[in-house]
Amino acid sequence: MKSPKRYLVTSALPYANGPLHIGHLAGAYLSADVYVRYLRLMGKEVVWVCGSDEHGAAITLRAAKENSTPQAIIDKYDQLFRQTFTGMGVDFDIFHRTSSPLHHETTQEFFRTLFRKGEFVEQESEQYFDEEANKFLADRYIVGTCPKCANPDAYGDQCEKCGSTLSPTELLPPLRSAYSKTTPVMKKTTHWYLPLNKYEAWLKTWIETGTLDGKKLHDPTEWKAHVLGQCKSWLEGGLHPRAMTRDLDWGIDVPSEIPHSSGKKIYVWMDAPIGYVSATKQWAIDHNQDWKKYWQDKDTALIHFIGKDNIVFHCLIFPAILAAHGDFILPRNVPANQFLNLEGRKISTSKNWAVWVHEYLEDFPDKQDVLRYNMIKNMPENQDAEFTWKRFQESNNNELVNNLANFVNRVTVLTNKYFEGKVPEANKIAAMVSGRGGQEATTLEAELKTIHTYMTAIGEKVMQYDFRGGLQMMMEFSTYGNQFLQFNEPWRKIKTDVVGTAAVLNVGLQIVAALNLAVRPFLPFTSDAMRKMLKINPITRGEGEWATLLKTLSKGKVLLETGHMIGEPVHLFSRIPDEVIAAQVQKLEDSQRETLATPAPEMPKPIEYKPLNQTITYEDFAKLDIRTGTILEAERVPKTDKLLKLTIDLGFEKRTIVSGIAEHFDPKNLIQQRVLVVANLAPRKMKGIESQGMILSAENDLGKLGLVGTTDIFGNGFIVK
RNA sequence: GGCGCGGUAGCUCAGCUGGUUAGAGCGCAUGAUUCAUAAUCAUGAGGUCGGGGGUUCAAGCCCCCCCCACGCUACCA
Numbered sequence: 042m043k044s045p046k047r048y049l050v051t052s053a054l055p056y057a058n059g060p061l062h063i064g065h066l067a068g069a070y071l072s073a074d075v076y077v078r079y080l081r082l083m084g085k086e087v088v089w090v091c092g093s094d095e096h097g098a099a100i101t102l103r104a105a106k107e108n109s110t111p112q113a114i115i116d117k118y119d120q121l122f123r124q125t126f127t128g129m130g131v132d133f134d135i136f137h138r139t140s141s142p143l144h145h146e147t148t149q150e151f152f153r154t155l156f157r158k159g160e161f162v163e164q165e166s167e168q169y170f171d172e173e174a175n176k177f178l179a180d181r182y183i184v185g186t187c188p189k190c191a192n193p194d195a196y197g198d199q200c201e202k203c204g205s206t207l208s209p210t211e212l213l214p215p216l217r218s219a220y221s222k223t224t225p226v227m228k229k230t231t232h233w234y235l236p237l238n239k240y241e242a243w244l245k246t247w248i249e250t251g252t253l254d255g256k257k258l259h260d261p262t263e264w265k266a267h268v269l270g271q272c273k274s275w276l277e278g279g280l281h282p283r284a285m286t287r288d289l290d291w292g293i294d295v296p297s298e299i300p301h302s303s304g305k306k307i308y309v310w311m312d313a314p315i316g317y318v319s320a321t322k323q324w325a326i327d328h329n330q331d332w333k334k335y336w337q338d339k340d341t342a343l344i345h346f347i348g349k350d351n352i353v354f355h356c357l358i359f360p361a362i363l364a365a366h367g368d369f370i371l372p373r374n375v376p377a378n379q380f381l382n383l384e385g386r387k388i389s390t391s392k393n394w395a396v397w398v399h400e401y402l403e404d405f406p407d408k409q410d411v412l413r414y415n416m417i418k419n420m421p422e423n424q425d426a427e428f429t430w431k432r433f434q435e436s437n438n439n440e441l442v443n444n445l446a447n448f449v450n451r452v453t454v455l456t457n458k459y460f461e462g463k464v465p466e467a468n469k470i471a472a473m474v475s476g477r478g479g480q481e482a483t484t485l486e487a488e489l490k491t492i493h494t495y496m497t498a499i500g501e502k503v504m505q506y507d508f509r510g511g512l513q514m515m516m517e518f519s520t521y522g523n524q525f526l527q528f529n530e531p532w533r534k535i536k537t538d539v540v541g542t543a544a545v546l547n548v549g550l551q552i553v554a555a556l557n558l559a560v561r562p563f564l565p566f567t568s569d570a571m572r573k574m575l576k577i578n579p580i581t582r583g584e585g586e587w588a589t590l591l592k593t594l595s596k597g598k599v600l601l602e603t604g605h606m607i608g609e610p611v612h613l614f615s616r617i618p619d620e621v622i623a624a625q626v627q628k629l630e631d632s633q634r635e636t637l638a639t640p641a642p643e644m645p646k647p648i649e650y651k652p653l654n655q656t657i658t659y660e661d662f663a664k665l666d667i668r669t670g671t672i673l674e675a676e677r678v679p680k681t682d683k684l685l686k687l688t689i690d691l692g693f694e695k696r697t698i699v700s701g702i703a704e705h706f707d708p709k710n711l712i713q714q715r716v717l718v719v720a721n722l723a724p725r726k727m728k729g730i731e732s733q734g735m736i737l738s739a740e741n742d743l744g745k746l747g748l749v750g751t752t753d754i755f756g757n758g759f760i761v762k
Numbered sequence: 763g764g765c766g767c768g769g770u771a772g773c774u775c776a777g778c779u780g781g782u783u784a785g786a787g788c789g790c791a792u793g794a795u796u797c798a799u800a801a802u803c804a805u806g807a808g809g810u811c812g813g814g815g816g817u818u819c820a821a822g823c824c825c826c827c828c829c830c831a832c833g834c835u836a837c838c839a
């Protein structure tokens with residue numbers, strides 16, 4: 042693939058519902074920041090957009106819970122995001138908001154275009170409805186019992202206790218509406234669907250070959266294996282139409298001229314990626330540029346940085362939307378990162394098992410680059426990775442302090458000590474040995490070539506989205522500097538050979554000067570500090586300095602001229618002592634414990650009794666028809682983990698009941714067991730078998746099930762009341 | 763259960779379309795050195811490449827079966 046004229050880089054819009062933790066940072070922001078910083082230093086035309094994702098049910102719900110308003114919630118987190126990103130040196134070209142009027146217009150325009158082109162399918166479906174509040178219920182607004190962990194307050198889209206993804210139909214009763222606490226009913230509603238099944242064929246070709254309409258748009262071999270794998274997995278399974286609208290209060294209205302649009306909002310998942318477009322528009326307005334150049338010109342490379350949870354949306358659904366619209370380019374790559382674990386466990390907001398970035402900035406002032414270094418070093422580029430405070434400390438002390446900062450310090454100290462802080466004469470014939478092995482003689486010219494090689498290699502890694510590799514290469518370059526000093530021993534040479542010492546330190550300073558740029562995409566604050574120390578011009582954004590440096594080197598010219606005065610040595614990094622690390626680990630455990638309000642692990646765990654459900658009337662109870670019965674047959678339902686197919690004798694008839702108890706009972710031990718059966722429950726098909734009722738069982742605090750039976754003096758079919 | 767990404771030295775990971783004695787960083791051991799925040803540099807020990815079968819002159823890389831971790835997905839009335 043030929044290299045593009047310009048780049049449009051996006052980072053997943055953070056959802057304005059809570060603060061950022063290190064997992065967010067590792068996923069879509071630091072990776073993009075390194076990439077974009079490098080592109081800018083190479084003088085490439087690049088715009089990097091991001092913004093707050095501010096719509097959807099979770100925000101209204103949170104507002105209600107905190108007795109606040111959605112607007113107040115999004116304002117609060119938008120503000121916090123901006124501070125956090127700026128604090129960490131994550132340097133977007135624009136950080137926009139999906140609540141802005143420009144974004145609303147842009148999204149509606151998109152929707153309108155797709156509607157007019159007849160891309161949507163209007164379809165009626167049944168949704169949960171709250172009769173008292175007179176509202177349809179988003180998944181998030183349906184509360185019920187989690188089928189996985191029995192948390193009675195799980196939401197219809199997710200259980201916050203065990204973190205599993207749910208759908209409303211999976212929730213166990215009693216279901217209730219988050220608005221009125223009443224039981225929701227099913228009601229018909231109309232929505233607009235994107236017929237992904239219609240696009241399946243071209244999406245498949247596009248993903249697998251990078252080709253659309255005979256044109257090669259990207260090279261799939263450059264895509265990460267797990268991204269391709271995930272997409273192929275979806276394509277194999279067949280794509281289904283997906284609703285692009287919701288019945289919601291908080292979001293972007295479906296354009297009013299569209300029939301039946303009253304009360305309908307555009308689905309946040311459609312609204313959010315269009316946020317990349319509106320952010321670009323706003324940037325263009327601010328900078329007197331043409332946004333279309335970035336979204337509609339074939340020579341632009343669109344790159345989406347996201348976490349793996351977003352793969353399907355950015356690789357299939359959003360491209361389908363863009364293509365359905367017609368005027369837009371498709372992403373050239375979607376370098377999704379995997380997940381970052383923390384101290385051996387998954388990061389969890391609800392369990393408060395997280396390192397919050399804004400808190401890190403408070404706890405470790407002026408140590409942004411230490412976190413950046415550690416996060417890039419352990420970036421989950423191709424598989425899940427882990428952050429531990431111990432490794433954070435080790436990489437700081439052993440690599441940043443001992444290797445990088447120390448090398449820079451050695452060179453500046455020696456220059457100040459022996460040459461009054463002036464870059465000494467480069468003597469091209471002076472005898473020096475190479476930093477590699479210390480065996481062969483070398484010259485300034487050869488060393489400039491070596492520097493060029495390192496700088497090129499680091500850049501290549503970054504362009505391949507191998508940020509860990511680039512970072513490692515950068516550190517090897519610093520090691521090379523240490524080796525060069527070690528082999529040439531300027532501290533010894535000064536006693537006999539001032540000219541030779543000057544030559545050695547001149548090379549040392551050239552390495553430091555190059556290192557200053559090598560470090561910059563990863564550690565921008567450090568790069569600034571080094572420039573101050575070297576007394577060279579500060580860089581604001583990056584305007585091709587790296588490219589210039591490569592040119593200078595390949596001409597055999599030096600980066601720092603002889604006689605240039607450098608500043609006093611400064612320690613770029615400082616050691617982090619054990620106590621500080623221990624305190625962070627303690628903080629993590631404390632906050633998590635507070636959140637869970639559980640005693641220390643070594644204490645015997647008290648039984649957690651489930652809270653009582655809301656009071657019901659006798660009439661409610663009387664609706665239940667519970668009968669005595671006996672299990673006649675029991676067998677596993679093939680291809681399921683939990684299902685047993687039971688035949689129950691109810692005296693007056695025999696019933697087939699499918700029950701999710703296979704993990705608790707051996708089928709052959711169930712034969713002739715007496716059970717209680719909810720006999721008037723509406724039948725339901727599971728795995729193609731109609732289940733005609735439900736057998737009762739009790740569950741203890743450890744999740745163990747026990748059948749609730751009758752005593753043997755009873756026959757079958759009698760009423761329980 | 764289906765699908766997907768992985769399982770390589772104590773730890774974190776590289777290993778391209780199969781090709782000589784399987785690599786790096788950290789940690790560990792020994793030695794050198796003192797300009798530097800006891801930092802640096804050199805040397806070394808450490809792996810039957812998750813397990814089992816197969817294809818091949820040759821397999822960490824290909825095929826089959828199994829085990830483990832993670833993710834998506836189905837089922838859980």
